[in-house]
């Protein structure tokens with residue numbers, strides 16, 4: 001039996017997200033009632049492009065943390081595995097398959113009422129092929145059409161100047177084909193001007209959000225890890241909307257105020273850590289375990305890699321640039337540079353990298369990354385095998401003993417550094 005618990009949030013903006021998530025599900029139901037097409041898409045598919053299409057884009061992977069936090073993920077995993085889907089699949093793929101299989105089951109308790117059935121689905125090969133496979137499986141289960149964007153795994157781009165026109169053309173052609181697919185499904189011509197407006201709004205949100213995030217350099221850091229993983233929701237899942245920009249403004253102002261008043265998420269802040277990867281959503285309380293020992297997560301690597309301004313005049317090309325430069329869609333050196341840059345900026349004492357064996361895009365470079373962080377930046381790293389959603393791969397006792405040992409190392413290093 002795994003011991004799991006919820007996390008404590010310290011920021012007002014983070015506590016606000018609970019209501020925003022609930023509204024997301026209510027709006028999806030309203031969209032269905034009003035005849036607006038509901039589109040399930042996988043992470044990293046171009047949500048801005050869907051937002052501009054007059055449909056309701058629903059990130060089916062957003063349901064994964066919701067279900068895990070409510071301890072429902074095992075039910076969906078079981079539903080999929082009973083139908084022959086392997087336990088070895090990524091749980092971010094298996095849980096949505098379980099959701100699709102049980103969507104009409106009146107005896108199933110779906111968090112927030114669960115998603116409504118999609119009219120069509122959209123996915124992308126970006127970062128990972130499991131996403132395409134699982135979205136296609138859902139398309140078959142629910143008998144719905146699927147639009148797919150092919151994205152080449154980038155092995156020869158380290159700097160923006162390495163991007164060639166043929167790289168951009170390939171992505172742009174894929175986006176154009178997706179637009180044709182969306183037009184066929186909605187029966188309406190796609191409005192490129194609307195896409196420009198969505199991109200403008202997205203940019204406003206990003207500027208406010210990233211300016212707010214700069215205050216995380218303050219000592220103590222104003223925002224905790226559980227705040228961060230909640231606060232990501234509006235900009236990551238609902239970009240290009242006025243409400244999201246307004247939320248980003250409130251986040252910015254709260255970060256500024258906390259920083260100016262010296263309010264930290266963890267007091268006293270003994271160690272500053274980076275969280276590289278995603279949390280174990282079924283046990284966000286583990287984040288508080290770090291914090292109770294004085295360890296604050298001052299820096300993060302996930303989600304913010306998408307918070308790059310796009311060009312409203314050339315939205316498709318700038319979306320292509322964003323994907324081509326993504327640190328996970330690349331070779332180890334780019335990932336090392338990206339993580340190293342953040343580590344230097346936030347003056348860290350160590351890095352926590354949960355080991356998700358089922359997620360090859362994150363896991364595959366982890367050993368090289370650890371070596372590089374120790375060798376180049378003298379930063380100790382903590383890692384142990386676990387899973388984002390599947391508690392069968394998690395041991396609370398083991399996790400806590402590894403955290404204790406890691407914090408002891410940090411304490412010893414501090415003691416040595418203070419020696420005359």
Ligand code: SF4
Nearest residue numbers: 090092128358359360
């Ligand atoms: S393998 Fe990783 S990137 Fe792919 S669906 Fe799973 S969590 Fe997402």
